[in-house]
Amino acid sequence: MSVWVFYISTLVIYFGVDLLAGIALNLQFGYAGVVNFGFIVFQAAGAYMAAVVVLGPSGGVASFQQYIFGSRLPFPLDLVAAAVAGAVVSLVIGLFSLRRMRRDYQAAVLLIVSLIALQVVSADVPLFNGSNGLTGVTWPLGQIVGVTATGAPVIYAAWTLAIAAIVFAAVYWLSKSPWGRSLRAMRDHEDAASAMGLNITSLRLQVFVIGGAIAGLSGGLLVEYIGAWSPGAWGYAETFVIFTAIFVGGVGNYRGVIVGVLLVPVIFLELPRFLPAVGYPGLIDSLQWVTIGLAWMLCLLFRPRGILPEKRMEVTKPAGVPGPAVVPSEGGA
Amino acid sequence: MAEREEGFGISTASPSTALPVATEVASDGGYTAGPVLVATDVVVSYGGVHAVDRVSISVARGEIVGVIGPNGAGKSSFLGALGGQVKRSGGDISLLGKDISSMLPHQRARLGLARTFQTTSEFAKMTVFENLITSGEGNAGASLKEVVLHPRKTAQRERAMTDRAWEILQRFEMEHTVNLYGRELSGGQRRLVEIMRCLMRDPAVLLLDEPMVGVAPHLTGKLIEDLRAIRRDGLGIVIVEHALEVVRQLCDRVVVMAFGKVIAQGSFEEVVQDASVQAAYLS
Ligand SMILES: Nc1ncnc2c1ncn2[C@@H]1O[C@H](COP(=O)(O)OP(=O)(O)OP(=O)(O)O)[C@@H](O)[C@H]1O
Ligand SMILES: [Mg+2]
Numbered sequence: 001m002s003v004w005v006f007y008i009s010t011l012v013i014y015f016g017v018d019l020l021a022g023i024a025l026n027l028q029f030g031y032a033g034v035v036n037f038g039f040i041v042f043q044a045a046g047a048y049m050a051a052v053v054v055l056g057p058s059g060g061v062a063s064f065q066q067y068i069f070g071s072r073l074p075f076p077l078d079l080v081a082a083a084v085a086g087a088v089v090s091l092v093i094g095l096f097s098l099r100r101m102r103r104d105y106q107a108a109v110l111l112i113v114s115l116i117a118l119q120v121v122s123a124d125v126p127l128f129n130g131s132n133g134l135t136g137v138t139w140p141l142g143q144i145v146g147v148t149a150t151g152a153p154v155i156y157a158a159w160t161l162a163i164a165a166i167v168f169a170a171v172y173w174l175s176k177s178p179w180g181r182s183l184r185a186m187r188d189h190e191d192a193a194s195a196m197g198l199n200i201t202s203l204r205l206q207v208f209v210i211g212g213a214i215a216g217l218s219g220g221l222l223v224e225y226i227g228a229w230s231p232g233a234w235g236y237a238e239t240f241v242i243f244t245a246i247f248v249g250g251v252g253n254y255r256g257v258i259v260g261v262l263l264v265p266v267i268f269l270e271l272p273r274f275l276p277a278v279g280y281p282g283l284i285d286s287l288q289w290v291t292i293g294l295a296w297m298l299c300l301l302f303r304p305r306g307i308l309p310e311k312r313m314e315v316t317k318p319a320g321v322p323g324p325a326v327v328p329s330e331g332g333a
Numbered sequence: 334m335a336e337r338e339e340g341f342g343i344s345t346a347s348p349s350t351a352l353p354v355a356t357e358v359a360s361d362g363g364y365t366a367g368p369v370l371v372a373t374d375v376v377v378s379y380g381g382v383h384a385v386d387r388v389s390i391s392v393a394r395g396e397i398v399g400v401i402g403p404n405g406a407g408k409s410s411f412l413g414a415l416g417g418q419v420k421r422s423g424g425d426i427s428l429l430g431k432d433i434s435s436m437l438p439h440q441r442a443r444l445g446l447a448r449t450f451q452t453t454s455e456f457a458k459m460t461v462f463e464n465l466i467t468s469g470e471g472n473a474g475a476s477l478k479e480v481v482l483h484p485r486k487t488a489q490r491e492r493a494m495t496d497r498a499w500e501i502l503q504r505f506e507m508e509h510t511v512n513l514y515g516r517e518l519s520g521g522q523r524r525l526v527e528i529m530r531c532l533m534r535d536p537a538v539l540l541l542d543e544p545m546v547g548v549a550p551h552l553t554g555k556l557i558e559d560l561r562a563i564r565r566d567g568l569g570i571v572i573v574e575h576a577l578e579v580v581r582q583l584c585d586r587v588v589v590m591a592f593g594k595v596i597a598q599g600s601f602e603e604v605v606q607d608a609s610v611q612a613a614y615l616s
Contacts, residue, residue, distance in 0.1 A: 178474030192454035197442040197471040
């Protein structure tokens with residue numbers, strides 16, 4: 001296997017994982033207007049959960065790594081556990097942060113939650129082995145067919161893309177349904193939406209939990225490929241990479257999410273690796289963050305609604321519609 | 334308290350034949366006069382200042398009650414207390430006989446309360462069509478369970494709402510705006526979208542906060558006709574309006590507010606002749 005096959009496959013896997021994250025964040029932010037600045041926490045929850053249910057029982061303090069929930073679950077329970085972890089953590093955090101509170105405050109609370117979670121997980125070693133993190137995570141599905149994730153990266157890439165495609169289709173369908181429309185109504189005017197009977201608190205919690213489950217799933221897929229997970233992998237900055245992706249691609253447009261995820265995390269963040277090692281060590285790494293900032297600014301300047309803006313739903317008058325009703329009620333109901 | 338309700342009931346509405354509306358009501362005569370909305374001693378205070386001070390109102394089936402008064406009188410705050418958007422610090426509100434005083438806005442809406450806002454509340458990044466059908470589907474459309482488990486019923490409801498939306502659009506001469514986003518509409522068009530959104534829902538009580546602002550004169554006439562037409566179904570309407578001509582044509586009864594209090598009420602003719610109203614409002 002050439003280095004190139006491995007490299008390209010890895011890019012594809014990252015694309016699939018980031019696409020899942022982008023779909024979840026677009027549902028929450030693009031459709032429902034929930035500014036989830038703690039997004040990465042839910043991906044991390046899925047990754048940790050997938051790791052500990054794959055690693056087997058923890059050896060305790062004596063072992064080189066310690067963790068809770070240690071077990072060896074067969075496929076597909078590993079990924080189900082990851083999604084459930086993302087959903088449950090979302091539900092708990094959502095229940096106190098999404099109450100009747102202004103949106104900018106919600107965003108601030110969620111950002112703070114993500115900072116706190118990072119500190120707690122880093123400091124509390126018995127939880128998920130502290131700042132050293134967990135390592136040695138394998139791929140349960142691969143074991144069934146006798147391959148490892150890094151040994152057969154092409155297969156893993158195809159697997160990741162398949163899951164991303166299924167989730168994409170499901171979320172796309174939901175978003176176009178009356179439920180998705182209600183989310184947009186809530187996003188555009190909360191008071192008007194609730195004045196027509198929409199339960200804002202419940203809708204917000206629903207997208208929060210669904211998005212959290214998808215984030216957890218994406219974390220599970222990621223950790224089973226890279227084999228390790230530690231606080232270094234989920235700084236709050238990662239949340240902003242995904243936000244940048246959907247912002248550049250086009251908020252509220254799932255095709256835009258694909259484009260944004262291709263451009264921002266995959267190309268912008270990967271390309272600087274090819275620059276010759278100039279300057280002081282670490283300069284290239286910092287450049288990645290510069291490109292994220294540049295992407296935001298260029299986008300604000302030239303395409304404020306993103307490369308592919310939210311698509312307008314065009315309707316034409318159907319032929320069978322009766323003429324003007326004298327009393328505009330009861331008609332057609 | 335009993336006294337108060339008696340005083341505000343429909344029975345006190347003047348049978349003045351000078352009002353075309355009054356004759357219409359009399360000739361329809363098909364509905365009972367039970368109140369659909371009763372508010373008693375409603376208080377709204379913003380940081381200790383009473384914006385609404387023990388205001389009571391009772392709206393009968395098919396009745397249109399006008400609320401007028403100078404700027405800052407507390408009219409919008411009162412509507413907010415009725416709809417649940419503004420926190421009420423005292424008083425009781427009942428809708429169709431149910432106590433809704435401590436219900437959230439969406440719970441009141443599900444019981445049949447619909448409203449528009451003084452600052453238009455169109456869904457800016459949704460088309461006019463989407464604005465309408467989202468409202469028509471209401472909480473059924475927002476139910477994830479309904480959408481996932483009953484796709485056929487959902488599709489049926491969507492079709493029904495589509496037909497209804499086209500009828501209402503035609504009625505309000507807004508068909509050409511069907512694919513425009515809320516943010517692309519003119520001020521008057523935004524008002525119409527808000528009203529059409531309410532009509533999509535078959536409410537029992539309709540609260541309108543200055544619905545005629547910016548609406549073209551010939552459409553104002555139409556709107557008045559429409560409001561009269563829908564009230565025949567037994568709908569109760571509370572309308573806050575500065576344009577006295579509209580109030581005169583439309584309202585069975587007028588409540589005048591100033592500094593958070595009701596200073597007069599009765600038929601339009603009665604209140605415009607009231608000395609305190611003249612002093613506070615008409616000058
Ligand atoms: N959110 C708020 N916070 C504090 N004070 C408020 C708030 N909303 C309204 N007020 C005050 O309450 C009083 C009544 O306001 P309200 O909007 O109900 O009046 P209104 O009768 O609807 O006036 P207008 O005819 O100008 O619409 C005003 O003095 C206003 O300053
Ligand atoms: Mg007002």
